[in-house]
Amino acid sequence: MVVVMQPRAVVVGGSLAGLRAAEALRRGGHDGPLTVVGAERHRPYDRPPLSKQVLTGKIEPGQAELHIEAGFEAEWLLGVTATGLDLVGRRVKLGGGDDLPYDRLVIATGAHPRLLPMAPAGPGVHYLRTIDDATSLRDDLAGAQRVVVIGAGFIGLEVAASAHQRGLEVSVLEALPVPLERAIGAEMGEALARWHRAHGVDVRVGVGVEAIEGSGRPEGVRLSDGTVVPADVVVVGVGVSPTTAWLEKSGVDLDNGVLCDQRLSALSGGRPIPGVVAAGDVACWAHPGYGKRVRVEHWTNAAEQAEAAAHSLIQGDASTPYGPTPYFWSDQHGVKLQFVGQTNPGDEVMMIEGGFDDSRFVAAYGRRGRLVAALGMRRPARIMALQKLIDEGAPFPPVE
Ligand SMILES: Cc1cc2nc3c(=O)[nH]c(=O)nc-3n(C[C@H](O)[C@H](O)[C@H](O)COP(=O)(O)OP(=O)(O)OC[C@H]3O[C@@H](n4cnc5c(N)ncnc54)[C@H](O)[C@@H]3O)c2cc1C
Missing domain, CATH: 3.30.390.30 (FAD/NAD-linked reductase, C-terminal dimerisation domain)
Known part of the structure; x- marks a missing residue:
């Protein structure tokens, strides 16, 4: 009798891209074991509401849960971190010493906030990526009067608008002369800063931040010209880095994320690794339309790329190269x-x-x-x- 082994799939990253890839694997005919490994304790949830409806109090953090397709089945390992990858033995190493064998692997470990050394997270000083971050920031805003946001990226400006909507006085401090220049260009970035000012947010550009002042909790943020901007809550939003530390010794090619070809196969030594793909904020792939590698840090890409990566795993070279026109939205004021x-x-x-x-x-x-x-x-x-x-x-x- 011939026993046909079903392929085993592992998805690392239990959030948007991880969930959508896992669902697409099932839809695409993956009938074998499927394990989703997620470092956070929470079921997959949506991040966009965290800087908007959660902070304004419109929804409770728990209402941000992502919808999971009816009938979808997988083994969920939540609160479990992947610590390494053995490409030769085809195993994902887990914190605690276990490992998981795979035939198909999706890397969807997203991104995490860049830290400002002079502004470590602590009482009154926040970074925003997770549902736990959002809950703690929301609670802190409840007792605050003045908020300083360091960084006028999308997250910073959304937090500023939400805090302003709650009736707080808000200053945004941006080191560059124009906010969001890379994303929307200088002219529109300048216009957006003016628009925020017209709504009552004090947006300052081209300013250096030296230190957070105060003992125990912030009392203000000191700028390089000596000015102190009063603050009882500080939020730092100075961008994110792709979460790839767990892959550093694996042989997977890393450069601003997991390097992938046009079909989202992860590369090692410049060659596609059979059975391994990446998707979402962590993937830096060869965009067929732009003729260069790009990494996108937006919701729609994470969802669509995850689907494309799952197709690529199942169909191989018969799958379509992934070359979308990027899209994102942001809600402010x-x-x-x-x-x-x-x-x-x-x-x-x-x-x-x-x-x-x-x-x-x-x-x-x-x-x-x-x-x-x-x-x-x-x-x-x-x-x-x-x-x-x-x-x-x-x-x-x-x-x-
Ligand atoms: C506050 C906020 C607001 C946003 N608003 C918008 C918006 O309005 N519009 C828009 O287009 N985009 C928005 N985004 C961006 C969008 O949410 C992201 O692009 C999307 O979440 C990316 O999904 P992902 O699954 O690739 O990564 P993530 O959502 O970062 O998920 C990765 C998951 O992998 C887990 N993980 C990491 N390392 C490991 C490991 N070693 N082992 C196991 N698990 C691991 C992480 O804990 C995380 O749960 C927002 C993001 C944030 C933070």
Whole structure:
């Protein structure tokens, strides 16, 4: 009698990309054992509400749980950290000394906040990535009057807007001259800073932060020119790093994340590793449309890339290379901002509808006569239409 062994799948990272990859593996016909390993104790949950509805008190942290497909079955190892990977023996090493054999492996360990050495997390000083971080920040804001946010990235600006919505006085301190320049370009980044100021948030750019003052809890943040900005809560949002420390000795190629080919196979020595893919914030893959490696730190990519990675595991070279037009949204001061495409320094930017003053607009970005990106506020249908034009290689300015 011939016994056919079912392939065993392991997904490391029990959050958005991990869950979506695991579900897609099952849908794609993976009938063998499937184990999801997640360092957090919580069932998979959504991070976007953490800086918005959770902080404003609109929802309880527990309401951020992600929906899991009906009938989905897996072994969940939650509160368990993967500590290493043996590519030759095909085993994931776990904290505590156990290991898990695999035939198919999804790496979906996401990203974690970059730390500012002069602002270690502690009473009154917060970083925001997890549901536990959000709960503790929300509770701290309840007794606060003045909040200083260090870093005017998306998380920083969302936290600032949420704290302002709660009636707190908020300052945002940004070291660069323009917030979000890499994501939305200098012109729109400057306009966004002005828009926040018009809403009552004190946004200061080009400022160096020296120290947090106060004993036990913060009383203020000292800038390099000696000014002290009063604060009883400080939130640090200076970006994230891909979570790859557990892979450092594995032989997996790492450079700003897990390096992957166009089908999301993780690489070792520049070659695809059979049966190993990566997805979500941790994956730095060869985007077929952009002709370079990119790593995206946004929700829609994590969900879609996870699905593509699972297809790649099951179908191999028959799967489609993964080359989406990136998309993200952000909610600030009660309105939705959306961005599609990708902008580089030097791109042309044209307001094609409305303006920041109306809190309703659409801006298009062009490069060498082609439409490459669009930013919109409260114009979701138009942004989706522009995304289609970007996909089609439409000219700039766009003719809709
Ligand atoms: C506060 C906040 C607000 C956001 N808002 C938006 C938004 O409005 N729009 C948008 O587009 N995007 C937003 N994002 C980004 C979006 O949430 C991320 O892109 C998405 O969560 C990435 O999913 P992921 O599964 O790749 O990584 P993660 O969500 O980081 O999940 C990775 C998981 O892997 C676990 N893990 C790490 N290492 C190990 C290990 N060694 N062993 C086991 N488990 C491990 C981690 O604990 C974590 O649970 C937001 C993010 C945050 C933090």
